Amino acid sequence: MQAFLYIELTTHITYRKPLPEQVKQQLPEVAVLDIDAESDELIQHYALRLLRESDQAVVCIKADATAPGLGKAMALLEELFEEKAGRLVLLLGEHSRLQRMFQARPHVQLRQVGEEEVLEEVKRFLGEF
Template identity: 60%
Template sequence: MQAFLYFDLTSDSAFHKPVVEQVRQSLSTVSILDLDAHSDELLQHYALRLLRESEKAVVCIKADESPTELGSLMPLLEELFEEGKQRLVLLQGQPPRLQHIFAARPHVVFKVVEEAQVVEEVRRFLEV
């Protein structure tokens, strides 16, 4: 199974997420889940399970410069930090705190991308 997880941590999180729709339309065989900073524990549990059970996964985190509470995201970040997994983290926006977190872990593959680049990066990594 291949997965795409999208986390919108921006302060102005919208219900409609164009990137998620584009991935869904372009890559119909990929399991997709999107969350935001206010997602409940059950949804976060599903995200963690999807991440653990997928052979390959792309996690796109949209964040802005404002300080974001990462407490609810920590179990997922810890899963991303595990070595030996086929995962790609895409950082969308200018999240300096997240850039530092991922840069400190050289075994985690991450890229800073613009919204228009997300679908192509997902397609390239998952080779769909």
């Protein structure tokens, strides 16, 4: 199974998220889930399960320096820190704490990208052209 998980860690959380919608449209066989730092435990559980059960997963984290903290997303981050092949983390924006956390784990594939690059990175990583 291939998965795309979108995590929004910003101060201005929006209901409509264009990136997950674009992935759903262009890659309908990919399981897509979007969450934010304050998503309830059930959604967090589904996100963890999606990460654990997928053979390949792209996790796109939208963050900004003004975000107060990582909230309930820490459990997901801990799962990402585990050494497992087939995962790519895309970071949208600047978040120094997150960047330091990922830099301390060189086994994690991390790319800092702009919004316009996300879809192409997802397609490339998941083998779609």
